[in-house]
Every structure is written in structure tokens, then in C-alpha cells.
Amino acid sequence: MPEFEVWNEQRGNEVIAAFVQEEGAALPMLHALQQTFGYIPRAAVPMVASALNVSRAEVHGIVSFYHDFREAPPGTHVLKLCRAEACQSMGGDAIATAAIAELQIGWSETTPDGRITLEPVFCLGLCACAPAAMLDDKVVGALDTARLSALLENVRQA
Amino acid sequence: MRPRIYLSRDAGSLALGADEVETAILAAGRQRGLDIEIVHTGSRGLFWLEPMIEVPTSAGRIAYGPVRATDVGAMFDAGLLDGGPHASRLGRPEEIPFLKRQTRLTFARCGIVDRLSLDDYRAHGGFRGLEQAIAIGPEATVETIVESGLRGRGGAGFPTGIKWRTVAQASAARKYIVCNADEGDSGTFADRMIMEGDPFVLIEGMTIAGLAVGADKGFVYIRSEYPHAIDVLARAIAIARRANCLGKGVLGSRYDFDLEIRVGAGAYVCGEETSLLESIEGKRGVVRAKPPLPAHKGLFGLPTAVNNLVSLASVPVILADGAAAYRDLGLGRSRGTMPIQLAGNVRHRGLFEAAFGMTLGELVDDIGAGTASGRPIRAVQVGGPLGAYFPRALFDTPFDYEAFAARNGLIGHGGVVVFDDTVDMARQARFAMEFCAIESCGKCTPCRIGSTRGVEVIDRILRGEKRAENHALLTDLCETMRLGSLCALGGFVPYPVTSSLTYFPEDFGLPAPFASAAD
Ligand SMILES: Cc1cc2nc3c(=O)[nH]c(=O)nc-3n(C[C@H](O)[C@H](O)[C@H](O)COP(=O)(O)O)c2cc1C
Numbered sequence: 103m104p105e106f107e108v109w110n111e112q113r114g115n116e117v118i119a120a121f122v123q124e125e126g127a128a129l130p131m132l133h134a135l136q137q138t139f140g141y142i143p144r145a146a147v148p149m150v151a152s153a154l155n156v157s158r159a160e161v162h163g164i165v166s167f168y169h170d171f172r173e174a175p176p177g178t179h180v181l182k183l184c185r186a187e188a189c190q191s192m193g194g195d196a197i198a199t200a201a202i203a204e205l206q207i208g209w210s211e212t213t214p215d216g217r218i219t220l221e222p223v224f225c226l227g228l229c230a231c232a233p234a235a236m237l238d239d240k241v242v243g244a245l246d247t248a249r250l251s252a253l254l255e256n257v258r259q260a
Numbered sequence: 261m262r263p264r265i266y267l268s269r270d271a272g273s274l275a276l277g278a279d280e281v282e283t284a285i286l287a288a289g290r291q292r293g294l295d296i297e298i299v300h301t302g303s304r305g306l307f308w309l310e311p312m313i314e315v316p317t318s319a320g321r322i323a324y325g326p327v328r329a330t331d332v333g334a335m336f337d338a339g340l341l342d343g344g345p346h347a348s349r350l351g352r353p354e355e356i357p358f359l360k361r362q363t364r365l366t367f368a369r370c371g372i373v374d375r376l377s378l379d380d381y382r383a384h385g386g387f388r389g390l391e392q393a394i395a396i397g398p399e400a401t402v403e404t405i406v407e408s409g410l411r412g413r414g415g416a417g418f419p420t421g422i423k424w425r426t427v428a429q430a431s432a433a434r435k436y437i438v439c440n441a442d443e444g445d446s447g448t449f450a451d452r453m454i455m456e457g458d459p460f461v462l463i464e465g466m467t468i469a470g471l472a473v474g475a476d477k478g479f480v481y482i483r484s485e486y487p488h489a490i491d492v493l494a495r496a497i498a499i500a501r502r503a504n505c506l507g508k509g510v511l512g513s514r515y516d517f518d519l520e521i522r523v524g525a526g527a528y529v530c531g532e533e534t535s536l537l538e539s540i541e542g543k544r545g546v547v548r549a550k551p552p553l554p555a556h557k558g559l560f561g562l563p564t565a566v567n568n569l570v571s572l573a574s575v576p577v578i579l580a581d582g583a584a585a586y587r588d589l590g591l592g593r594s595r596g597t598m599p600i601q602l603a604g605n606v607r608h609r610g611l612f613e614a615a616f617g618m619t620l621g622e623l624v625d626d627i628g629a630g631t632a633s634g635r636p637i638r639a640v641q642v643g644g645p646l647g648a649y650f651p652r653a654l655f656d657t658p659f660d661y662e663a664f665a666a667r668n669g670l671i672g673h674g675g676v677v678v679f680d681d682t683v684d685m686a687r688q689a690r691f692a693m694e695f696c697a698i699e700s701c702g703k704c705t706p707c708r709i710g711s712t713r714g715v716e717v718i719d720r721i722l723r724g725e726k727r728a729e730n731h732a733l734l735t736d737l738c739e740t741m742r743l744g745s746l747c748a749l750g751g752f753v754p755y756p757v758t759s760s761l762t763y764f765p766e767d768f769g770l771p772a773p774f775a776s777a778a779d
């Protein structure tokens with residue numbers, strides 16, 4: 103389970119500073135911020151902009167272009183369910199419906215207790231092990247509704 | 261010697277429980293006073309048999325799979341380490357028909373070697389290609405790739421040697437090799453398997469590419485959905501640097517080459533080569549108009565060879581065994597082998613590397629052994645989310661770039677996704693449009709707006725509103741997108757939509773074409 107730090111400017115500066123020398127630093131920098139804080143804090147945007155010598159609007163444009171970057175903190179756990187064709191062919195839609203029903207949230211939402219964020223993903227390269235998902239950094243294949251429930255139960259208890 | 265067990269740590273194997281099996285093996289060994297050596301390999305690509313393990317015996321390796329962690333104790337008791345009996349015993353892996361019928365060139369080592377051992381890599385033919393390239397020099401290396409007939413495995417099928425020649429002839433202070441490991445197509449995982457199972461072959465292939473075109477720096481752009489691949493490749497790069505397989509004077513030659521990994525951020529369009537370059541440069545992944553070609557003005561405005569990972573990983577064997585050996589395989593203008601990925605609802609799902617030319621029917625009925633669900637196959641989508649859905653009537657199409665194109669399809673990166681008769685093709689068509697709307701880079705109107713309109717029009721057809729008119733509208737829209745889009749995202753998304761409409765009209769509540777002609 104990933105442990106994120108609470109946003110603070112000094113830490114943010116440290117993370118950003120590690121990449122300023124790189125060519126095309128924006129993505130590595132934003133990935134590092136998200137790995138540290140779990141999302142791209144609004145307050146980090148002007149800091150990234152000045153480190154990269156671009157406008158805030160430009161940084162905002164980058165953050166919003168890429169599906170990975172979150173603009174709000176995620177839950178303690180993130181469940182990514184594959185929504186793409188190979189998983190569809192093996193009943194992925196039913197898994198998604200079950201997850202939504204069980205968690206009572208929509209895509210990219212977090213349960214009210216802050217435990218789980220549900221995100222769609224388009225292919226995990228596990229198309230020969232479909233339906234596939236990723237819970238935090240653990241990959242899961244051959245999902246059925248029973249395995250899904252077991253996964254969610256584990257997370258609730260952890 | 262410690263008793264040894266080979267275990268795949270491919271993400272697919274992990275997703276099916278390889279970690280638990282490894283823990284069980286170590287525990288069972290400890291209980292029996294055995295200090296088991298677990299060798300981490302990639303996957304052989306027989307995912308319906310994963311988690312798969314192999315033990316070395318005097319008769320060669322013996323494979324078991326799918327292995328359940330709870331079976332491991334009993335397997336030890338039955339003499340696992342000597343290849344003893346068990347319900348999951350598969351015998352010699354090379355004799356399993358799915359493997360035996362393949363021609364493994366690019367994937368020759370995957371699933372066999374310790375993925376992070378340079379000694380193992382060398383012992384299985386590694387670096388013969390790079391040594392040859394160093395011996396014959398850049399020009400002859402480029403010409404070898406031209407002669408081999410290798411075409412880009414990322415989808416467009418452009419001749420790799422010609423691309424390299426263009427970059428080699430460009431004069432610039434710096435040039436780059438970019439490996440496209442964005443692998444966004446559903447149904448594909450060949451790039452991932454190489455990175456996790458034989459990462460040194462990619463390093464070798466990129467180094468050869470660098471030598472050939474005169475580039476001393478390469479980037480591997482890997483999608484963020486592949487954390488395991490990123491981890492293994494990063495470790496392999498560090499190992500290669502320490503052994504002087506990367507860096508100044510690679511393998512003691514006069515050529516320098518080094519590599520850097522860049523991680524994507526969940527945008528499908530960033531697999532398109534110019535969008536990918538924008539992304540490495542730190543920008544939004546908006547597609548660039550061509551010309552200029554990346555070969556002339558690519559990364560940071562400098563000449564760049566952008567190649568798919570499988571294209572690059574196929575280079576070492578071509579140099580090692582010669583262009584003719586590769587070119588002699590295949591069909592028509594599709595030369596050599598293609599790692600075909602059988603995915604979705606198919607019984608034998610996994611990676612099947614074979615010379616071009618097998619028919620789609622042979623692949624899904626014979627090699628794939630039908631659906632996993634046991635129901636009849638209804639449709640097969642080849643080539644990812646922009647590929648056409650083929651009905652059984654088209655199963656005689658040979659796996660070949662031109663043959664698929666002639667039937668308004670594409671082979672793309674070699675993904676084959678099988679659907680049984682419970683599939684709703686109108687839903688699949690709707691999904692294609694929806695996916696395009698989600699992933700469009702926004703540069704052209706037909707793609708950005710047209711895809712959202714496409715979803716709406718399909719919804720109207722499904723609700724039974726003015727079916728015939730909306731059908732005509734959808735056909736028009738597809739034509740507009742096909743002709744008015746800058747890249748293949750908007751330009752090819754009509755393939756899955758139109759093929760669904762043409763071959764499965766009943767799913768849209770539309771009359772079958774022959775029936776309507778009759779009345
Ligand atoms: C929307 C879109 C997505 C693409 N995704 C990939 C991809 O994930 N991997 C890839 O190698 N090529 C992809 N391509 C093709 C690349 O633009 C390019 O043709 C390829 O990287 C060139 O390498 P190759 O000649 O070795 O195939 C994509 C193209 C488009 C239009």
C-alpha cells in the first residue's frame with residue numbers, strides 16, 4: 103500500500119529540484135510529485151512552471167492532458183479495472199458493474215471512508231489473463247466477481 | 261549444486277499467482293532441508309498454463325502448469341525436483357504443440373533465460389548481432405536490415421531499414437533512437453514480455469540501431485501501466501552499463517551508446533510517434549503534422565529513428581543470422597516472423613511467434629483452440645482498438661499486412677482478440693467511438709467532435725430512432741473521420757465501427773444486407 107506524504111512546499115521543491123537539469127523534465131517531475139503526494143497539488147503547479155520556465159497554463163494543460171495525473175488525493179488504495187476489449191470479451195463489464203455496485207461510487211471516485219479509489223484503465227498488457235486489474239501495485243488476472251469481492255474485503259480490513 | 265527451479269515473473273504470471281507459488285516453493289524446500297535456487301525468467305507465453313515452473317532434469321527441462329501454491333508440497337513429495345508426476349506436469353516445454361509450432365526468433369530466449377543474467381544472455385546467443393554490426397560497420401548494418409525486409413511492428417509496417425537509412429543520411433550534431441514501448445493496443449503484450457523476459461535483447465537492438473544511424477543516445481518510452489517492465493528494464497540497463505554493454509565504447513568498440521527510460525502517463529495517443537516525441541519533450545502529447553518526418557526533425561528537432569520495441573528486438577537475430585534467413589520466412593511483402601498475441605476469450609491465450617502467412621482461422625481455431633468459454637467464436641478484432649472486427653467468413657485471411665488491408669483491416673501490433681457469441685457488436689462499435697473520444701489529442705475536429713457524435717448516433721440507432729437515417733449518418737461520419745483526421749486514431753477508428761455494421765447489422769437492429777436486397 104502506497105504511503106503518501108501530506109503536501110508541503112519545501113518537500114515539493116525538493117522533488118522538483120531533482121529534475122530541473124533533465125531534458126524534457128515535465129513528465130518525470132510530475133510523476134515524482136504524484137508518487138510523493140498521491141496527486142498533483144494545485145500549489146505545485148506554479149512551482150513546476152517556474153522550474154521549467156513555462157506558464158502555469160501550460161503546466162495545467164499537461165496535467166489535464168494525461169489521464170494518469172490526479173488533481174485530488176486518491177483513497178488509501180487505488181483499484182484500476184481494465185475496460186478495454188480483451189477484458190470485455192471475458193466479462194470485464196460485469197466485473198466493473200459489480201465493483202461499482204459494491205463500492206457505490208463512480209469511475210475516478212473515492213469511497214466516503216477514503217479507502218478506495220476506482221479508476222478505469224485501458225489495457226494493462228494482461229490481455230491473455232483477462233479480466234485484469236491492478237490493486238495498488240499488485241496485478242490481478244482472471245478476475246471474477248468472487249475474487250473481486252475478496253480483494254475488496256481485504257482492502258476494507260487492512 | 262543447489263536444486264534449481266525456473267519461475268516466470270512476467271506480470272501475467274504474477275497476475276495469476278506466481279508470487280504465491282514462489283513463496284510456497286521456498287517454504288516447501290525449507291521444510292525438507294533444501295536450499296532451492298529460484299531462477300526468475302520471463303514467460304514462455306502460454307498464459308493459460310501460468311503460473312508455470314520448470315525443473316532441470318537429465319532429460320532437459322520439465323514444465324508444470326498451471327501450478328497452484330497449495331499443490332506445491334504434494335509436488336515436492338512426488339519428486340518435483342526430478343521431474344516427478346503431478347496432474348500439472350506438462351513434460352518438456354518444447355514439445356507442447358503451442359510452442360513446437362512456433363518459429364521463435366525475436367522471442368528465442370524469452371521464458372528460458374534468467375532475465376537479468378548477462379552470462380545467460382551470452383550463452384543463448386546474445387550479442388552476436390551487435391558483434392556482427394561492429395565488425396561490418398554502420399552502412400552494411402543498415403543494408404542488412406533493408407535486405408531482411410523487416411517492417412515496423414508498431415502498426416504502420418514501414419520498412420525499418422529505409423527509415424534507418426534516412427536517419428543515417430541526415431547530418432546533425434546529435435541523433436536519437438527512440439523505442440516506442442507505449443503498447444496501448446488492447447490485446448497486445450509482446451513489448452511487455454520482452455522487457456520482462458529478455459530485456460538485454462532490446463538493449464542490444466537499440467545499440468545496433470544507434471551504431472547504424474550514428475546516434476549515441478536512446479530513449480525507451482514505456483507506458484506507465486507497465487511498472488514491472490519499467491523495473492526490469494531499468495535494472496537491465498544498469499547491469500549492461502557496468503559490463504560495458506552500454507556507455508563509452510560498447511563491447512570495447514569505438515561506438516558509444518546509452519539509454520534512458522521515460523515513462524508515459526496514460527495517454528493512448530502518445531503511442532503515435534510524433535505525440536510520443538512531444539511527450540518525451542515534456543509537452544502535451546499533441547500529434548505533429550508530417551512532414552517533417554521524425555527521421556529528419558524528431559526529438560528536440562534532431563534526426564530520430566522511432567521504432568516499435570519488437571522491431572528493435574528483432575534486429576539482433578537478423579544481424580546474427582543474416583538478412584536472408586529472416587527474409588526467407590513469410591508471405592508476400594511481409595517478411596520474417598510476427599509475435600502474434602492471442603488474447604481475450606480464447607482457450608490457448610498467449611504469445612505465438614510465427615512466420616507471416618497463417619490464416620486467421622488457423623490462429624484462432626487451431627492454435628488458439630477456440631474460445632475459453634467453449635461457445636462459438638463470433639468476432640475477432642485484430643490490431644487493437646482501431647482494428648476491424650472480422651466474422652468467421654473472413655477467417656481465411658492470411659496474417660499479412662496487405663491481406664488485412666485489402667479487407668479493410670489491419671494487423672497492427674499483432675493483437676488478436678477473440679469474442680464468443682455473447683458479444684454485442686453494437687456495443688463494441690460504440691466503445692470504439694467512445695475510446696476515440698476519450699483518447700483524442702484534440703487537434704482535428706473530425707476526431708475530437710466526430711467521435712462523440714459517433715457515440716450519440718449509435719445510441720440513437722440502438723434506441724430505434726430513425727434507424728436508416730442514422731445508419732447513413734454514421735456511415736458518413738466514419739468517412740469524414742477517415743479522410744479528415746491527421747493520424748490513425750481518428751483515421752482508423754471507422755474500421756471497428758464499419759466492420760461491425762457491415763458484418764453484424766442485426767446487432768444494431770438493422771436488416772442484414774442480403775435480406776434487404778431480397779425484399
Ligand atoms: C493512435 C496511435 C497509437 C499508436 N500506438 C503505438 C504503440 O503503442 N506502439 C508502437 O510501436 N507504435 C504505435 N503507433 C505507431 C507509431 O506512430 C509508429 O508508426 C511506430 O512507433 C513506428 O515504429 P515501427 O516502424 O518500428 O513500427 C501508434 C500510432 C497511432 C496513430
Ligand code: SF4
Binds near residue numbers: 529547703707745
Ligand atoms: S486524428 Fe485525433 S488523435 Fe490524431 S491528430 Fe487528429 S485529433 Fe489528434
Ligand code: FES
Binds near residue numbers: 184185227
Ligand atoms: S485489454 Fe485488459 S489487460 Fe489488455
